[in-house]
Amino acid sequence: MDRAQILDVVVKQLRNNVDGLEETEIDPALSMAEYGATSLDIVEVVSASMRDLGLRIPRTRLGKLKNIGDLVDLFYEAKMQIA
Amino acid sequence: MAVTEQCFRVEMTEPGILEDLCLRPVSRRKPGPEEVEIRVVSVGLNFAELMKALGAYPGNQLDTPEHEPVTFGGDCSGTVLSVGADVSRFRPGDRVVAYSREVFSSHTTLPEVFVAKIPEHIGYDEAATIPVAYATAYYALYRKAALRRNERVLIHAAAGGVGQAAVQLCQLAGAEIWATAGNDEKRAFLRDQGVPHVMNSRSLEFVDRIREQTGGCGVDVILNSLCGEFLSGSLSVLARFGRFLEIGKRDIYENRMLGLYPFRNNLTFYGIDLLQASPEDSGILFAELMGYFERKELGPLPYRVFPIGDVARAFRWMRRAAHIGKVVVRLAEDE
Numbered sequence: 001m002d003r004a005q006i007l008d009v010v011v012k013q014l015r016n017n018v019d020g021l022e023e024t025e026i027d028p029a030l031s032m033a034e035y036g037a038t039s040l041d042i043v044e045v046v047s048a049s050m051r052d053l054g055l056r057i058p059r060t061r062l063g064k065l066k067n068i069g070d071l072v073d074l075f076y077e078a079k080m081q082i083a
Numbered sequence: 084m085a086v087t088e089q090c091f092r093v094e095m096t097e098p099g100i101l102e103d104l105c106l107r108p109v110s111r112r113k114p115g116p117e118e119v120e121i122r123v124v125s126v127g128l129n130f131a132e133l134m135k136a137l138g139a140y141p142g143n144q145l146d147t148p149e150h151e152p153v154t155f156g157g158d159c160s161g162t163v164l165s166v167g168a169d170v171s172r173f174r175p176g177d178r179v180v181a182y183s184r185e186v187f188s189s190h191t192t193l194p195e196v197f198v199a200k201i202p203e204h205i206g207y208d209e210a211a212t213i214p215v216a217y218a219t220a221y222y223a224l225y226r227k228a229a230l231r232r233n234e235r236v237l238i239h240a241a242a243g244g245v246g247q248a249a250v251q252l253c254q255l256a257g258a259e260i261w262a263t264a265g266n267d268e269k270r271a272f273l274r275d276q277g278v279p280h281v282m283n284s285r286s287l288e289f290v291d292r293i294r295e296q297t298g299g300c301g302v303d304v305i306l307n308s309l310c311g312e313f314l315s316g317s318l319s320v321l322a323r324f325g326r327f328l329e330i331g332k333r334d335i336y337e338n339r340m341l342g343l344y345p346f347r348n349n350l351t352f353y354g355i356d357l358l359q360a361s362p363e364d365s366g367i368l369f370a371e372l373m374g375y376f377e378r379k380e381l382g383p384l385p386y387r388v389f390p391i392g393d394v395a396r397a398f399r400w401m402r403r404a405a406h407i408g409k410v411v412v413r414l415a416e417d418e
Binding site: 019038040041043044047048050051059 | 099100101133134137138402403404
């Protein structure tokens with residue numbers, strides 16, 4: 001699974017959990033908050049993405065992420081470790 | 084033939100995804116000597132339960148051990164089914180409101196100190212908005228801050244559950260309310276309630292505005308749930324002899340540092356978490372609080388109600404933080 005596929009999963013979950021993003025182009029350089037997600041929306045987007053990807057990452061490692069791209073990178077690295 | 088009543092509770096196998104909220108069958112529990120069994124009609128959601136559902140409660144204080152389902156508490160209303168041998172305040176059929184860690188189920192059995200009668204003029208959904216939000220605001224503003232007439236109170240997130248309870252308590256006390264809220268709709272709602280000073284909770288402009296409009300004096304009491312620079316900014320406009328009431332969790336559990344310099348002005352900081360109160364103290368507080376509703380000095384909070392089949396949608400609605408007051412889930416029809 002490459003980064004683009006992981007990004008697709010995160011974007012799908014972001015659209016599932018935040019209203020009004022159906023037609024919006026999602027830029028990984030931005031944060032979810034910039035797309036209107038509350039901090040608890042983000043918690044669920046991350047949990048749901050992890051489930052889709054078959055990953056479990058402790059929440060403490062998620063605190064320092066700046067944008068959607070950072071999250072995708074973290075998921076990608078975790079995927080690589082499993083593989 | 085009597086139909087056996089279906090008993091269920093709201094559960095999640097593991098926290099994280101709200102769609103996983105489901106109803107699972109459970110059996111009823113007979114009340115012990117000082118307990119009451121209630122058939123639940125409505126449940127009021129609190130922010131703590133949402134955080135528990137998402138696995139995001141600070142300090143994991145409410146986290147359930149792994150491999151055990153997550154269950155939910157908070158506020159409920161309903162009718163008394165049976166009472167323990169030593170219970171004299173209630174009898175079967177009484178309309179009651181209660182709170183505990185295990186109320187989000189069709190039937191709940193809990194100590195009578197957490198139970199109060201619903202005043203006749205208040206409905207089940209309305210009653211379920213009262214306990215935790217009001218107990219928190221009441222304990223903070225009346226017990227800790229000892230709020231007095233004409234004092235200035237800054238209520239952050241005043242359109243939320245605790246915020247709305249605080250607005251009514253401040254109006255009753257004759258205090259002057261300075262309120263913040265996160266969007267235009269909430270701010271308009273607060274103005275309609277007669278709140279004289281309404282500001283934005285997503286920007287630090289409120290700091291300058293309070294300083295200017297109070298002639299540099301600031302406010303006497305702050306009910307805070309915001310974190311980071313919003314917390315320190317608020318503290319900077321607390322007047323001499325001011326009381327800071329912290330009901331938020333994040334900064335405390337993250338052990339955020341705060342300078343002591345502002346405290347030279349006789350300031351007091353209260354960290355508030357009613358979960359730590361003893362059952363006896365909680366009972367006294369709850370009974371005292373319900374007296375205000377009996378006398379019609381306080382009213383239920385604004386709310387939106389969801390049927391039990393939409394329980395995930397109810398949690399999700401609260402997660403979006405777009406609601407005013409409380410989110411209530413209706414479990415059964417009232418009779």
